[in-house]
Amino acid sequence: MAVFCNISIAQTSDEEAFFIKRIYNETLKNGQCYKWLTHLSENIGGRLAGSDEAEQAVDYTFNILKSLEVDTVWKQACTVPVWERGPKEEVKISWKEDNGMFQSDALSVSLTKSKELNALALGNTIGTGQEGIEGEIIEVYGLDTLEILGRKALENKIVFFNRPMDASQLSTFSAYGGAVDQRVYGAARAARFGAKGVLVRSMTLRKDDNPHTGVSVYEEGTPQIPSLAISTNDADLLSAILKKNTVSAFIRNYSKNLPERTSYNVIGEIKGSEFPDEIILVGGHLDSWDVGGGAHDDGSGCVHALEVIHILKKLEYKPKRTIRCVMFMNEENGLGGGKEYARVSNEKGEFHLAAIESDAGGFTPRGFACSAEDEVFRDHFIAFTNFHDFLSPYDLFLKQGGGGADINPLKSQKGLLIGFRPDSQRYFDYHHTAIDRIDAVNPRELKMGAAAITSLLYLIDHYGLGAK
Amino acid sequence: MAVFCNISIAQTSDEEAFFIKRIYNETLKNGQCYKWLTHLSENIGGRLAGSDEAEQAVDYTFNILKSLEVDTVWKQACTVPVWERGPKEEVKISWKEDNGMFQSDALSVSLTKSKELNALALGNTIGTGQEGIEGEIIEVYGLDTLEILGRKALENKIVFFNRPMDASQLSTFSAYGGAVDQRVYGAARAARFGAKGVLVRSMTLRKDDNPHTGVSVYEEGTPQIPSLAISTNDADLLSAILKKNTVSAFIRNYSKNLPERTSYNVIGEIKGSEFPDEIILVGGHLDSWDVGGGAHDDGSGCVHALEVIHILKKLEYKPKRTIRCVMFMNEENGLGGGKEYARVSNEKGEFHLAAIESDAGGFTPRGFACSAEDEVFRDHFIAFTNFHDFLSPYDLFLKQGGGGADINPLKSQKGLLIGFRPDSQRYFDYHHTAIDRIDAVNPRELKMGAAAITSLLYLIDHYGLGAK
Numbered sequence: 001m002a003v004f005c006n007i008s009i010a011q012t013s014d015e016e017a018f019f020i021k022r023i024y025n026e027t028l029k030n031g032q033c034y035k036w037l038t039h040l041s042e043n044i045g046g047r048l049a050g051s052d053e054a055e056q057a058v059d060y061t062f063n064i065l066k067s068l069e070v071d072t073v074w075k076q077a078c079t080v081p082v083w084e085r086g087p088k089e090e091v092k093i094s095w096k097e098d099n100g101m102f103q104s105d106a107l108s109v110s111l112t113k114s115k116e117l118n119a120l121a122l123g124n125t126i127g128t129g130q131e132g133i134e135g136e137i138i139e140v141y142g143l144d145t146l147e148i149l150g151r152k153a154l155e156n157k158i159v160f161f162n163r164p165m166d167a168s169q170l171s172t173f174s175a176y177g178g179a180v181d182q183r184v185y186g187a188a189r190a191a192r193f194g195a196k197g198v199l200v201r202s203m204t205l206r207k208d209d210n211p212h213t214g215v216s217v218y219e220e221g222t223p224q225i226p227s228l229a230i231s232t233n234d235a236d237l238l239s240a241i242l243k244k245n246t247v248s249a250f251i252r253n254y255s256k257n258l259p260e261r262t263s264y265n266v267i268g269e270i271k272g273s274e275f276p277d278e279i280i281l282v283g284g285h286l287d288s289w290d291v292g293g294g295a296h297d298d299g300s301g302c303v304h305a306l307e308v309i310h311i312l313k314k315l316e317y318k319p320k321r322t323i324r325c326v327m328f329m330n331e332e333n334g335l336g337g338g339k340e341y342a343r344v345s346n347e348k349g350e351f352h353l354a355a356i357e358s359d360a361g362g363f364t365p366r367g368f369a370c371s372a373e374d375e376v377f378r379d380h381f382i383a384f385t386n387f388h389d390f391l392s393p394y395d396l397f398l399k400q401g402g403g404g405a406d407i408n409p410l411k412s413q414k415g416l417l418i419g420f421r422p423d424s425q426r427y428f429d430y431h432h433t434a435i436d437r438i439d440a441v442n443p444r445e446l447k448m449g450a451a452a453i454t455s456l457l458y459l460i461d462h463y464g465l466g467a468k
Numbered sequence: 469m470a471v472f473c474n475i476s477i478a479q480t481s482d483e484e485a486f487f488i489k490r491i492y493n494e495t496l497k498n499g500q501c502y503k504w505l506t507h508l509s510e511n512i513g514g515r516l517a518g519s520d521e522a523e524q525a526v527d528y529t530f531n532i533l534k535s536l537e538v539d540t541v542w543k544q545a546c547t548v549p550v551w552e553r554g555p556k557e558e559v560k561i562s563w564k565e566d567n568g569m570f571q572s573d574a575l576s577v578s579l580t581k582s583k584e585l586n587a588l589a590l591g592n593t594i595g596t597g598q599e600g601i602e603g604e605i606i607e608v609y610g611l612d613t614l615e616i617l618g619r620k621a622l623e624n625k626i627v628f629f630n631r632p633m634d635a636s637q638l639s640t641f642s643a644y645g646g647a648v649d650q651r652v653y654g655a656a657r658a659a660r661f662g663a664k665g666v667l668v669r670s671m672t673l674r675k676d677d678n679p680h681t682g683v684s685v686y687e688e689g690t691p692q693i694p695s696l697a698i699s700t701n702d703a704d705l706l707s708a709i710l711k712k713n714t715v716s717a718f719i720r721n722y723s724k725n726l727p728e729r730t731s732y733n734v735i736g737e738i739k740g741s742e743f744p745d746e747i748i749l750v751g752g753h754l755d756s757w758d759v760g761g762g763a764h765d766d767g768s769g770c771v772h773a774l775e776v777i778h779i780l781k782k783l784e785y786k787p788k789r790t791i792r793c794v795m796f797m798n799e800e801n802g803l804g805g806g807k808e809y810a811r812v813s814n815e816k817g818e819f820h821l822a823a824i825e826s827d828a829g830g831f832t833p834r835g836f837a838c839s840a841e842d843e844v845f846r847d848h849f850i851a852f853t854n855f856h857d858f859l860s861p862y863d864l865f866l867k868q869g870g871g872g873a874d875i876n877p878l879k880s881q882k883g884l885l886i887g888f889r890p891d892s893q894r895y896f897d898y899h900h901t902a903i904d905r906i907d908a909v910n911p912r913e914l915k916m917g918a919a920a921i922t923s924l925l926y927l928i929d930h931y932g933l934g935a936k
Contacts, residue, residue: 025636168493170862172912205912364832364891366863394638395834395865423832423891425912444640444673444893 016462019315020390020455026311027451033303033310034443036064037362040302041293041438048123049287049330049337050082050261057286058264061302061327065268068309070325072271075264078340080330082261083124085290086254091119091199091228093137093238095245117238118209118231120291120433121253122183122200122216123333125227132252133158133226135196139242143181143189155194158249160242161186162201162235165428172424173360176203176431180214187227188219197251198227201235204428209233212432213289215333226253263287263329265337268309272321272461279322280460281355282308282453285331285338285406292436296427300362300446302327304420307450308457319461321353328406331359335405342409352415354460356453357404361430362441363422365452367391369402370418373411380416383466387459396452397421416465418456422449484930487783488858488923494779495919501771502911504532505830508770509761509906516591517755517798517805518550518729525754526732529770529795533736536777538793540739543732546808548798550729551592553758554722557696559587559667561605561706563713585706586699588679588759588901589721590651590668591801592686593695600720601626601694603664607710611649611657623662626717628710629654630669630703633896640892641828644671644899648682655695656687665719666695669703672896677701680900681757683801694721731797733805736777740789740929747790748928749823750776750921753799753806753874760904764895768830768914770795772888775918776925787929789821796874799827803873810877820883822928824921825872829898830909831890833920835859837870838886841879848884851934855927864920865889884933886924890917 040047040057047053058075065073096110121127135158140146142163146154161182165175180203187198202212209231218224228251230238241247266286272278284301288294305325312323329337345352356368372380385398402419411417422445430436508515508525515521526543533541564578589595603626608614610631614622629650633643648671655666670680677699686692696719698706709715734754740746752769756762773793780791797805813820824836840848853866870887879885890913898904 024638028635028637167496167912169496170492170916364893397863425832425916426910429910442894442897444635448638448893 016459017390019458022315023311023454023458024394024451026314027307027447027454028444030314031307031311031447031450033307033450034441034446036303036306037295037299037441037446038438040299041295045293046290047286047288047294048083048290049080049263049333051290054263054287054329058266061266061286061306064306065266065309065325068268068313070268070270070309073268076267076341076344077262077264078329078336079260080263080336081334082258083333084256084258085121086127086256089119089121089228089253090251091117091230092250093117093247094250095241095247097245117234118211119228120211120213121255122213122227122229123289124216124218124257125187125253125255126224126257127253127255128226128251132250133197134248134250137199137238137242137247137249139239143185146189146193151193154190157195158197158199158251159186159190159195160199160238162239164201165203165205167205172205172428175205176428179203183214183229184216187216187225188222191222191225195225197225199249200227200229202229202232204232204431206429207232207236210433210435213291214432226251228253265329265341266327268325270309270319270323272319274320276322277351278353279324279350280457281324281326281352281407282457283326283328283355283406284358285328287330287332289332289432291434293438295436295438295441296361296430297432297436298331298359300441300449301358303446304358304450304453308454311450311454317458321461323457323461331405338406338409345410346412350413352410352413353465354416354418355407355410356418356420356457357407358420358449358453359404359406360420360424361422361427362446362449363426364445365396365449366421366423367397367399368418368456369399369421370416371401371403372416373414376414380465383463384416387456390459391455394452394455420449420453484927485858487926490783491779491922491926492862492919494782495775495915495922498782499775499915499918500778501775501918502909502914504771504774505763505767505909505914506906508767509763513761514758515754515756515762516551516758517548517731517801519758522731522755522797526734529734529754529774532774533734533777533793536736536781538736538738538777541736543734544809544812545730545732546797546804547728548731548804549802550726551801552724552726553589554595554724557587557589557721558719559585559696559698560718561585561715562718563709563715565713585702586677586679587696588681589723590681590684590695590697591757592684592725593655593721593723594692594725595721595723596694596719600718601665602716602718605667605706605710605715605717607707611653614657614661619661622658625663626665626667626719627654627658627663628667628706630707632669633671633673635673640673640896643673644896647671651682651697652684655684655693656690659690659693663693665693667717668695668697670697670700672700672899674897675700675704678901678903681759682900694719696721731804733797733809734795736793738777738787738791740787742788744790745819746821747792747818748925749792749794749820749875750925751794751796751823751874752826753796755798755800757800757900759902761906763904763906763909764829764898765900765904766799766827768909768917769826771914772826772918772921776922779918779922785926789929791925791929799873806874806877813878814880818881820878820881821933822884822886823875823878824886824888824925825875826888826917826921827872827874828888828892829890829895830914830917831894832913833864833917834889834891835865835867836886836924837867837889838884839869839871840884841882844882848933851931852884855924858927859923862920862923888917888921
């Protein structure tokens with residue numbers, strides 16, 4: 001995580017520095033991103049690919065791009081899976097507790113206790129049907145534990161994955177990365193050993209009652225079993241009860257996978273005046289999980305991308321290179337949009353000099369992280385770090401190691417893939433929950449992000465990246 | 469605002485870097501600051517100097533320091549002013565509006581409209597008494613406008629200061645600094661021209677219904693008139709109505725200034741093993757405004773300072789220099805604690821090698837800014853910037869231009885005065901309002917701040933600052 005300030009060699013030019021100051025002024029004073037995000041998050045709401053809400057988001061952002069009077073606006077069809085949560089899921093745990101009144105075995109009395117847990121079915125999971133499932137809970141630390149325990153211990157059990165995210169990680173994304181295998185692969189792996197269902201500790205460092213959904217995947221040749229997330233408070237409680245008791249769970253959810261549908265990426269383009277064949281992409285993803293409003297994930301990224309166009313237009317900037325604003329569909333559960341965008345782009349022989357994705361929330365910007373194919377990375381990256389002197393007054397770092405789920409399929413074009421990096425501390429408080437709504441977003445922080453992205457995009461457009 | 473990374477010359481030592489990593493691990497995993505802040509903010513609550521709540525905060529933090537088993541814990545008496553808000557203040561505006569039903573002059577009908585505004589009396593203001601005051605409102609852009617308008621326009625008026633904070637400023641503290649003269653000096657200056665009362669637009673960039681209090685000061689020889697803040701939404705509304713109508717305000721508040729009392733700074737000290745005469749101070753201020761819980765301002769600074777001691781103790785660190793945790797009283801309306809601390813320290817001939825104040829909220833740390841007497845500044849600052857390589861992995865900057873209200877009186881000791889600089893974007897959403905409560909503070913962000921401050925303090929203790 002070194003800051004590459006020592007190899008910063010560019011002399012900041014007054015004119016370019018002043019233009020960046022104008023970008024910040026305009027965004028902070030007249031930015032529209034918070035207004036747009038309010039509509040996406042509150043009026044449209046959660047918008048999983050394939051849902052009516054996702055189509056509303058397509059139309060809404062298409063119309064904004066139209067109103068910004070870019071050269072071309074279009075929808076790009078892509079195929080998306082369709083998963084529906086169905087009616088509210090239920091998870092109820094039950095256990096027998098000695099009432100403590102009688103000390104002799106003969107007279108001891110057990111009381112059956114039970115508790116409803118705060119739960120959300122994980123994306124792509126099957127449902128239990130009306131009858132639900134019931135089984136004894138076995139707590140495990142992670143996927144590897146399954147191998148150790150084996151079929152004898154796991155068969156017909158409900159496996160409870162409870163390894164917390166590591167609080168000592170500085171980036172909450174690192175902490176997430178170290179724990180999310182339980183959510184994604186837990187059901188598939190537990191099913192190998194005959195488990196009948198899976199509960200997963202929610203992917204957050206916060207101790208609260210909000211369950212966090214997110215994608216899970218099945219594997220070929222293994223039975224599909226239901227998997228649900230429970231809140232961290234409930235995970236801690238369940239773990240404590242399990243230390244002393246045998247606990248069973250009743251799980252009922254009505255989730256189902258339906259046939260694929262056609263949905264759309266939304267794209268707007270300003271043609272470059274000097275190097276129209278060098279595309280600079282800025283984007284986020286339109287879809288979100290069905291619960292909440294997808295305000296941070298990734299409404300923020302969409303309105304960041306729209307704001308970039310809005311601000312460049314307001315400042316009457318004429319780009320040298322082709323600027324393309326892309327709002328991808330289906331990042332959350334399939335990447336249908338990102339893959340299709342890259343497929344079409346490759347087919348046309350396009351070249352993305354750089355692609356910037358904002359998919360880490362609408363928090364105060366900390367900087368940008370980038371990656372590219374090794375053979376071209378060095379030149380691009382040196383050019384990139386040359387922007388340091390322009391961006392350090394705004395406390396923005398430029399680091400290695402970025403990209404984004406939707407833009408990563410463009411890797412073979414050998415441009416620079418850049419991830420916008422806002423402050424990560426609060427992101428997983430809201431991620432994939434019912435509380436990822438507009439009131440979780442601060443308007444200034446959101447606008448600061450848009451200004452940072454616009455500034456970097458301007459620098460790439462103005463100076464290029466050294467080598468093609 | 470340049471980042472001083474180019475003069476970074478220190479080689480990071482593995483041992484020191486590892487100790488900083490341990491500080492972060494311990495704080496993020498086992499930090500107590502959020503728990504302490506919850507008590508300060510929610511169980512004790514708003515704690516203006518001289519109030520019972522302020523005394524409870526003195527006792528609470530004194531006992532925490534005791535429990536942390538530092539070498540010495542003491543209370544340092546200081547004199548503080550006592551201001552009481554009294555029962556809920558009222559601001560009601562009234563204006564006549566044409567009802568629009570009749571077009572001829574002879575038949576036109578005016579309707580009297582009125583509206584209650586969200587208001588808070590400003591600190592130190594006098595009250596209107598039971599009868600209240602009433603007068604025509606005149607809107608002004610700032611203090612200078614008063615001179616232009618003169619007595620004829622202002623006499624017997626209620627002056628409405630409505631210059632907003634400048635949204636284009638990157639740091640909200642800069643935006644605050646550019647507008648707060650209206651709140652601090654508005655009443656005194658308007659009174660010079662015979663005004664009978666003052667309303668001030670709340671000091672925030674957010675558009676909402678929360679009025680923000682804060683200190684105001686009178687001047688000798690000018691009548692004292694009541695001054696109150698109104699919310700930004702109400703300020704915008706009032707300004708819009710004033711564009712078309714003559715508007716009067718009725719103001720009633722019961723605030724009063726009472727005789728001074730004795731209160732306390734709370735101090736805990738770990739004696740240095742090698743250079744006990746070089747003091748490194750870490751602190752915040754115990755008092756807050758009476759509304760809300762003083763969670764960010766400055767409960768966060770107090771629990772940061774306590775956490776520094778807690779973490780150093782947990783890691784069994786034996787400081788070379790004397791570490792002093794100081795929670796100052798009366799920063800908000802008089803600096804009684806900060807001044808008394810410096811007076812006693814100077815009298816004893818003490819030397820503070822460095823003083824770090826946290827008084828900018830419990831948000832994600834961005835870095836530190838420092839200032840010192842010119843003659844010693846250069847050496848100290850170069851030593852300070854040598855810490856860059858240790859702190860840059862944590863994305864912390866080291867800049868010029870810091871300090872803190874409570875530690876600035878130590879300037880004559882010619883040590884380094886250091887302001888902790890968390891991200892500022894949300895600070896003025898909560899500052900001096902009823903919503904500056906624990907739910908406005910993110911536990912991770914708060915702990916990150918404590919870890920950053922502990923790390924810097926450790927580096928100063930371990931390496932010194934080059935020159936005395």
